[in-house]
Amino acid sequence: MEKNIRNFSIIAHIDHGKSTLADRLLEFTGALSDREMSEQVLDSMDLEKERGITIKAHAVRLKYAADDGKDYILNLIDTPGHVDFSYEVSRSLASCEGSLLVVDATQGVEAQTLANTYLAVEHDHEIIPVINKIDLPGAEPERVKEQIEEAIGIDCSEAIPASAKEGIGTKEILEAIVKKIPSPSGHNDSPLKALIFDSWFDNYQGVIVLVRVFDGIIKSGMRIRLMSANKDYEISKVGVFTPKMQDVDQLASGEVGYVIAGIKNVSDTKIGDTITDANKPADRPLAGYKEIKPMVFCGLYPVETHQYEDLKTSLEKLRLNDSSFSFEPETSTALGFGFRCGFLGLLHMEIIKERLEREFALSLISTAPTVIYRLTGMGGKEIYVDNPSSLPERFLKIEEPFVKVAIFVPQTYVGQIFELCQEKRGVQKDFSYISKDRMLIVYELPLNEILWDFYDRLKSVTRGYASMDYEFIGYKESDLVKLDILLNGEPVDALSLIVHKDNAYYKGRQIAEKLRGIIPRQLFEIAIQAAIGGKVIARESVKALRKNVLAKCYGGDITRKRKLLEKQKEGKKKMKQIGKIEIPQEAFLSVLQVKE
């Protein structure tokens, strides 16, 4: 059993400097030379770099010669920073004994930080507060320390002042990791128990699995069993990231690294599953494994119908790398052949959509995201509905998913938050001060209401000062109806949505009005109607186009005219033809952007 190992992760709100700090640690310990340092090494996907968020977890082994004269192995386990991936976060945290809690000295504690810190505390982490960005003019390290103590209840007397950007505090952080975080416990001679906390597909090596070994030893040539999947494989390689991939003979208890075992499908390597020795299996897997289910659904359709096969192949390829989203073929009378896709949350949905469009050069239409409803049919049978257009006309009961939302906000904006949550059908559960001028507000809200521009509105009513976090708490019965949108009398299934009865009239009117602004004038008049159960509740019209002409063909500059026409033609191509009506892609999301 190694005593000189420290496994840790970094908890931070978006933009509080997690990635920069990770870079400094890598640099300081010599894991990468200056030449090899590209900004924010750990965030390797382009998308992650652009959005400044970590999507996939990573693990890096650092070698550190501490002031006590001993050499240590430090395993930094990077965690995703968004609520959509909270299960992945929990598995990453389960793989460590301690965390750095990084808080921006100019911003203070945010909801996401709080949620993840509680998660770390639940995993018995030793938590080392780091007050980052102390070099900035607006830094208030003392106030932020106070806040951490009051809000989270963590002693900040030894909090480390740092600036990851300027390299201030890096050594102090490394020393604290060595001194404060306990070395892992576990036994090399017990049956193998290794926790899978991440996995992805590599074109050359198959699935690469990141593990934390709790008990036993894992080495190449060994036959292993994935306990919940109940599948056996033979290991071809084990190794560590330094951050370059480097094969090693074995990973012993307490260590973190990768395992390659000829696994073809990431969906077999479920995050949270336990790897054991097939010849000498452990009697019980590690605790905490959960099957994760998509929470948010939307339809994805190719703009050009002939891209259907491409979309299918691309979804299959993406799923190789991300087993947390689902897709099933679906047919829409309006949009043709496409897929109903399920995601962990809205960010997850956006990421997948963007990757499909960027990496696979697809042009997609997505329908408004929806949650999954639980329906009790007339015969008493329970079914789940993830597409508004498939809601049956009659049923006994409909239930929708609810979440508990925690909002951190300066006291000044409390009134606005109450108003917003009220409007979104929220029920207040808690309301308390976390420091002199900051409050924690807890509401129970239908998940569906959070999909409707909740986060943007929260940010705008609080001028960006609020932060939020949420967790799923279960299904509750609600008075919900299906709102249909008709164009020239024909219902457009891709525009249907499920709304609360009290809001239905208002939303119907708003959507019709919004569509009137989005759908361009065409050769004939277009009637837009919103209807509930066949009853029209709102009506708008787009008048027929009267005029679209180039008055003058200036001199001999014909090329310029041709370019103008080409531009109009390109504009037309981006529209979706429904019957004879041309609808811009953004119309399908417009149902979401209704201001209330």
Place this chain on the structure above:
Amino acid sequence: MAGCLYIHIPFCIKKCVYCDFYSIPFNLEITHKYVEALCAEIEFKRHIACDLKTIYIGGGTPTLLSEPDILKVINTIKENYSVLPSAEITIEANPRTINEKKADMLLKSGINRLSIGAQSFIDRELTVLGRSHNANDALKALRGARKAGFNNISIDLIYAIPGQSLDDWIYSLKTAVKLSPEHISAYELTPEKNTPLYRDIQEGRIIMPDEELISEMYYKCIDTLTENGYIHYEISNFAKPNYTCLHNINYWERGEYLGIGAGAHSFVNDKRTGNVRDAVHYIESISKGKIPVSEEIEVRGDEALKENIFLGLRKTEGLDISRLPKIKDMLKTKAVKELLLHGLLEIKDNYVRLTRKGLLLSNEVIVRVLSEIESSHPS
């Protein structure tokens, strides 16, 4: 070999708020150098055009040029290209730059067609457009040109001017008709990007008339002018019998032409080229013996067919189906059938043309037709 020649004179006394054409303030020194450069370019390109049937001197304000400069340009043209005796030779004129004396000089130089930028006969509208002349100037210019002996005069009019009512427009149209020019061009005011007018609209200082009113103005224009003996021969152009503008018709029929001057465009041997717009750059380059071409595109096959369609449909007679066999297939496509059904296109006597309703929706129609060409030839 091009039979049509365009000469560009980029100078103006004052820039109009809606104009995005290249022009610079009039300045004697630059103008002189510019004319030298024009003549040099004409000489360089003496093998590209001959037997000219049209010459068009446009701008800017070409009538700002002095008598010797105009004579120099015309004479250089005559020395380098053969000009047909029946050639249509047009010059554009701002009302303030033309009177009987000047018109007499132009006629004597060989110019036989005058295009006067009257735009409106209401002073308030001329102010909105940022024009330097008033309604009276336009009347005087036209009378002067007539006295001097011009028997082929065109007037430019603009409608859809902010604040203009239908009655205002009818007043300008009727005033024009009374003056009895041989040709009238009536253009809808189109706010082009990078003009003061465009910015004023974007920033809400100026409100354009609505689509319905503009449509009414357009149809009123067609009706008023055709009732008074003008033939509506192109989307925005009207002429008394035998007075259509041959130079412009050549553009719409995809004939070859040679352009001389800064920003001038040519179409020769399937190639569309354009000179740089900057006059100073143009002068410098020519003085070094190099034609400053800023764009060159070769147009063949489907691209040529597309041009035939979008240019040809501008003419009210439409496209001669027998001359373009490929168009026959296009007429059978679903898109075209729909346009016929909607009454935007019609086929008559082997011609396909825009209907009265289709004229105002010509872009919409053309884009649909052009898309059919593309989808039948997957690239």
